[in-house]
Amino acid sequence: MKIDERRVAEIKTREDFVEFMAAFVKSIKSGRPVENNTVESYLDAVASWVEAMDGYYENMGIANEVRLDTMNWRVLADILIAATMYE
Numbered sequence: 001m002k003i004d005e006r007r008v009a010e011i012k013t014r015e016d017f018v019e020f021m022a023a024f025v026k027s028i029k030s031g032r033p034v035e036n037n038t039v040e041s042y043l044d045a046v047a048s049w050v051e052a053m054d055g056y057y058e059n060m061g062i063a064n065e066v067r068l069d070t071m072n073w074r075v076l077a078d079i080l081i082a083a084t085m086y087e
Helices: 004-007 012-030 038-057 073-081
Strands: none
Touching: 004 012
8 A cells, every 4th residue: 555645745634644644554564665664763764854854845846835834843742752652
């Protein structure tokens, strides 16, 4: 199963995000190759990508579609930390 990039672009609500995550997990469980296949390497890649993501959005010509200055970074950090122990 491949993640539909149009679907990602349409994420606007918490419910949309939850649906995306369910599809993402299903994709990985189905054997989709993942280069960063340990928690450590995945989280390291998350940090690296966040540091460089402005350039990605600019190069893709979609910088005006995302609002990086208003993202709630604390909530994202809370999500990542909580997921290490939440069932």
